[in-house]
Amino acid sequence: GDSVTQMEGPVTLSEEAFLTINCTYTATGYPSLFWYVQYPGEGLQLLLKATKADDKGSNKGFEATYRKETTSFHLEKGSVQVSDSAVYFCALNSGGSNYKLTFGKGTLLTVNP
Amino acid sequence: DTGVSQNPRHKITKRGQNVTFRCDPISEHNRLYWYRQTLGQGPEFLTYFQNEAQLEKSRLLSDRFSAERPKGSFSTLEIQRTEQGDSAMYLCASSLSVGGNTIYFGEGSWLTVV
Numbered sequence: 001g002d003s004v005t006q007m008e009g010p011v012t013l014s015e016e017a018f019l020t021i022n023c024t025y026t027a028t029g030y031p032s033l034f035w036y037v038q039y040p041g042e043g044l045q046l047l048l049k050a051t052k053a054d055d056k057g058s059n060k061g062f063e064a065t066y067r068k069e070t071t072s073f074h075l076e077k078g079s080v081q082v083s084d085s086a087v088y089f090c091a092l093n094s095g096g097s098n099y100k101l102t103f104g105k106g107t108l109l110t111v112n113p
Numbered sequence: 114d115t116g117v118s119q120n121p122r123h124k125i126t127k128r129g130q131n132v133t134f135r136c137d138p139i140s141e142h143n144r145l146y147w148y149r150q151t152l153g154q155g156p157e158f159l160t161y162f163q164n165e166a167q168l169e170k171s172r173l174l175s176d177r178f179s180a181e182r183p184k185g186s187f188s189t190l191e192i193q194r195t196e197q198g199d200s201a202m203y204l205c206a207s208s209l210s211v212g213g214n215t216i217y218f219g220e221g222s223w224l225t226v227v
Binding site: 036043044045049089093099100101103104105 | 117119144146148153154155156157158161163168169204206208210215216217218219220221
Protein backbone atom coordinates (compact mmCIF):
# COMPACT_ATOMS: atom_id res chain seq x y z
CA GLY A 1 0.00 0.00 0.00
CA ASP A 2 0.89 3.66 0.04
CA SER A 3 3.45 4.86 2.56
CA VAL A 4 5.50 7.91 3.50
CA THR A 5 8.91 7.80 5.14
CA GLN A 6 10.26 10.90 6.79
CA MET A 7 13.62 11.73 8.20
CA GLU A 8 13.62 10.97 11.90
CA GLY A 9 13.89 13.81 14.31
CA PRO A 10 14.23 15.68 16.38
CA VAL A 11 16.04 18.30 14.36
CA THR A 12 17.59 21.18 16.27
CA LEU A 13 18.89 24.22 14.45
CA SER A 14 20.03 27.72 15.24
CA GLU A 15 18.08 30.65 13.88
CA GLU A 16 18.95 31.47 10.25
CA ALA A 17 20.28 27.98 9.56
CA PHE A 18 19.31 26.02 6.44
CA LEU A 19 16.66 23.36 6.86
CA THR A 20 16.12 20.11 4.98
CA ILE A 21 13.62 17.48 6.06
CA ASN A 22 13.70 14.42 3.83
CA CYS A 23 10.55 12.68 2.67
CA THR A 24 10.21 9.71 0.34
CA TYR A 25 7.06 7.89 -0.64
CA THR A 26 5.65 4.73 -2.12
CA ALA A 27 2.40 4.99 -4.00
CA THR A 28 0.45 3.54 -6.86
CA GLY A 29 -0.59 5.93 -9.54
CA TYR A 30 0.21 9.60 -9.38
CA PRO A 31 -0.45 11.00 -5.93
CA SER A 32 -0.40 14.61 -4.85
CA LEU A 33 2.14 15.43 -2.16
CA PHE A 34 1.78 17.68 0.86
CA TRP A 35 3.64 19.13 3.79
CA TYR A 36 1.58 19.91 6.87
CA VAL A 37 2.82 21.68 10.00
CA GLN A 38 1.57 21.18 13.54
CA TYR A 39 2.36 23.73 16.23
CA PRO A 40 2.24 22.61 19.87
CA GLY A 41 -1.29 21.73 20.99
CA GLU A 42 -2.82 22.54 17.63
CA GLY A 43 -4.18 20.70 14.62
CA LEU A 44 -2.55 20.43 11.23
CA GLN A 45 -2.07 23.33 8.87
CA LEU A 46 -1.32 22.86 5.21
CA LEU A 47 2.10 24.31 4.48
CA LEU A 48 2.49 23.53 0.78
CA LYS A 49 1.57 21.00 -1.87
CA ALA A 50 2.49 19.75 -5.31
CA THR A 51 0.15 17.85 -7.56
CA LYS A 52 2.40 16.52 -10.32
CA ALA A 53 5.99 15.62 -11.08
CA ASP A 54 8.48 18.51 -11.11
CA ASP A 55 5.98 20.86 -9.45
CA LYS A 56 7.43 23.01 -6.70
CA GLY A 57 5.24 23.93 -3.79
CA SER A 58 6.21 26.97 -1.75
CA ASN A 59 4.89 28.98 1.18
CA LYS A 60 6.34 31.16 3.96
CA GLY A 61 9.87 30.58 2.69
CA PHE A 62 9.48 26.81 2.64
CA GLU A 63 9.63 24.87 -0.60
CA ALA A 64 9.54 21.29 -1.82
CA THR A 65 9.83 19.78 -5.30
CA TYR A 66 7.92 16.69 -6.41
CA ARG A 67 10.59 14.31 -7.73
CA LYS A 68 9.01 11.31 -9.38
CA GLU A 69 12.32 9.70 -10.35
CA THR A 70 13.47 9.56 -6.74
CA THR A 71 9.95 9.41 -5.22
CA SER A 72 10.88 12.28 -2.95
CA PHE A 73 9.40 15.54 -1.69
CA HIS A 74 12.05 17.05 0.58
CA LEU A 75 11.16 20.18 2.54
CA GLU A 76 13.66 23.06 2.55
CA LYS A 77 13.97 26.54 3.97
CA GLY A 78 16.94 28.78 3.55
CA SER A 79 16.80 30.56 6.91
CA VAL A 80 14.70 29.21 9.76
CA GLN A 81 13.19 31.28 12.55
CA VAL A 82 12.31 30.40 16.13
CA SER A 83 8.65 30.58 15.11
CA ASP A 84 9.19 27.66 12.69
CA SER A 85 9.55 25.29 15.64
CA ALA A 86 6.86 22.67 15.11
CA VAL A 87 6.26 19.14 13.88
CA TYR A 88 6.30 18.75 10.10
CA PHE A 89 4.39 15.98 8.36
CA CYS A 90 4.85 14.80 4.81
CA ALA A 91 1.73 13.27 3.27
CA LEU A 92 0.32 11.95 0.04
CA ASN A 93 -3.20 11.37 -1.08
CA SER A 94 -4.31 8.01 -2.24
CA GLY A 95 -7.27 6.45 -3.87
CA GLY A 96 -8.60 7.14 -7.29
CA SER A 97 -10.70 10.02 -6.07
CA ASN A 98 -7.88 11.64 -4.06
CA TYR A 99 -9.82 11.58 -0.86
CA LYS A 100 -7.49 10.07 1.71
CA LEU A 101 -4.17 11.27 3.10
CA THR A 102 -1.36 8.96 4.19
CA PHE A 103 1.07 10.65 6.58
CA GLY A 104 4.62 10.13 7.63
CA LYS A 105 5.42 9.96 11.34
CA GLY A 106 6.42 13.60 11.54
CA THR A 107 9.68 15.42 12.23
CA LEU A 108 10.03 17.67 15.25
CA LEU A 109 11.96 20.84 14.47
CA THR A 110 13.30 23.06 17.23
CA VAL A 111 14.91 26.36 16.31
CA ASN A 112 17.00 28.06 18.96
CA PRO A 113 17.66 31.81 19.02
CA ASP B 114 -13.96 32.40 6.57
CA THR B 115 -14.31 30.04 9.52
CA GLY B 116 -12.22 26.93 9.49
CA VAL B 117 -13.01 23.45 10.67
CA SER B 118 -14.32 23.60 14.21
CA GLN B 119 -14.13 20.75 16.72
CA ASN B 120 -15.43 20.36 20.23
CA PRO B 121 -14.76 19.61 22.91
CA ARG B 122 -11.08 20.35 22.54
CA HIS B 123 -10.21 18.16 25.49
CA LYS B 124 -12.04 15.31 27.14
CA ILE B 125 -10.99 13.16 30.07
CA THR B 126 -13.17 10.15 30.66
CA LYS B 127 -13.13 7.00 32.72
CA ARG B 128 -12.64 3.69 31.01
CA GLY B 129 -15.94 2.20 29.94
CA GLN B 130 -17.71 5.52 29.44
CA ASN B 131 -19.00 6.78 26.10
CA VAL B 132 -17.74 9.98 24.52
CA THR B 133 -18.88 12.01 21.55
CA PHE B 134 -16.97 14.57 19.51
CA ARG B 135 -18.48 17.07 17.15
CA CYS B 136 -17.04 18.54 13.98
CA ASP B 137 -18.30 21.49 11.96
CA PRO B 138 -16.58 21.57 8.58
CA ILE B 139 -15.95 24.57 6.36
CA SER B 140 -19.43 25.45 5.20
CA GLU B 141 -19.19 24.73 1.48
CA HIS B 142 -17.16 21.54 1.85
CA ASN B 143 -19.01 18.36 0.97
CA ARG B 144 -16.31 15.95 2.18
CA LEU B 145 -15.59 15.38 5.85
CA TYR B 146 -12.88 13.15 7.32
CA TRP B 147 -11.95 11.79 10.72
CA TYR B 148 -8.36 10.93 11.61
CA ARG B 149 -6.72 9.71 14.80
CA GLN B 150 -3.28 10.79 15.96
CA THR B 151 -1.36 9.21 18.80
CA LEU B 152 1.74 10.70 20.40
CA GLY B 153 4.76 10.63 18.14
CA GLN B 154 2.81 9.39 15.14
CA GLY B 155 1.24 10.91 12.08
CA PRO B 156 -2.52 11.05 11.73
CA GLU B 157 -4.23 7.86 10.60
CA PHE B 158 -7.36 7.83 8.48
CA LEU B 159 -10.51 6.58 10.20
CA THR B 160 -13.43 7.38 7.92
CA TYR B 161 -14.85 9.88 5.50
CA PHE B 162 -18.18 11.22 4.29
CA GLN B 163 -19.28 12.72 1.06
CA ASN B 164 -22.32 14.75 1.98
CA GLU B 165 -24.26 12.49 4.37
CA ALA B 166 -22.93 9.20 2.97
CA GLN B 167 -20.15 7.43 4.83
CA LEU B 168 -18.07 6.06 1.97
CA GLU B 169 -15.16 4.38 3.68
CA LYS B 170 -14.20 3.13 7.12
CA SER B 171 -10.70 2.11 8.13
CA ARG B 172 -9.96 -1.15 9.90
CA LEU B 173 -8.95 1.10 12.80
CA LEU B 174 -12.60 1.98 13.30
CA SER B 175 -13.72 -0.84 15.57
CA ASP B 176 -17.36 -1.61 16.34
CA ARG B 177 -17.15 0.69 19.35
CA PHE B 178 -16.69 3.67 17.05
CA SER B 179 -19.50 5.23 15.08
CA ALA B 180 -19.52 8.35 12.97
CA GLU B 181 -22.49 10.16 11.53
CA ARG B 182 -23.18 13.13 9.34
CA PRO B 183 -26.96 13.18 9.27
CA LYS B 184 -27.62 16.28 7.20
CA GLY B 185 -24.37 16.49 5.31
CA SER B 186 -23.13 19.33 7.48
CA PHE B 187 -21.68 18.68 10.96
CA SER B 188 -20.49 15.25 12.01
CA THR B 189 -20.22 13.36 15.27
CA LEU B 190 -17.78 10.64 16.27
CA GLU B 191 -18.90 8.49 19.16
CA ILE B 192 -16.72 6.05 21.03
CA GLN B 193 -18.56 3.55 23.21
CA ARG B 194 -17.06 1.71 26.19
CA THR B 195 -13.82 3.64 25.94
CA GLU B 196 -10.51 1.89 26.52
CA GLN B 197 -7.15 3.34 27.48
CA GLY B 198 -5.90 2.61 23.98
CA ASP B 199 -8.45 5.08 22.65
CA SER B 200 -6.47 7.95 24.16
CA ALA B 201 -5.44 10.08 21.21
CA MET B 202 -6.19 13.26 19.33
CA TYR B 203 -9.16 12.96 17.02
CA LEU B 204 -8.83 15.22 14.04
CA CYS B 205 -11.61 16.28 11.75
CA ALA B 206 -10.97 17.65 8.29
CA SER B 207 -12.98 18.79 5.30
CA SER B 208 -12.56 19.45 1.61
CA LEU B 209 -14.38 19.93 -1.64
CA SER B 210 -14.66 16.94 -3.91
CA VAL B 211 -13.45 18.90 -6.93
CA GLY B 212 -11.00 21.66 -7.68
CA GLY B 213 -7.84 20.30 -6.11
CA ASN B 214 -9.60 19.21 -2.92
CA THR B 215 -7.03 20.45 -0.44
CA ILE B 216 -7.90 18.94 2.93
CA TYR B 217 -8.21 21.39 5.83
CA PHE B 218 -7.92 20.19 9.41
CA GLY B 219 -9.48 21.33 12.64
CA GLU B 220 -7.54 21.80 15.83
CA GLY B 221 -8.43 18.36 17.09
CA SER B 222 -10.12 16.88 20.14
CA TRP B 223 -7.84 15.35 22.72
CA LEU B 224 -9.20 12.26 24.47
CA THR B 225 -7.65 10.89 27.63
CA VAL B 226 -9.10 7.67 29.01
CA VAL B 227 -8.18 7.01 32.63
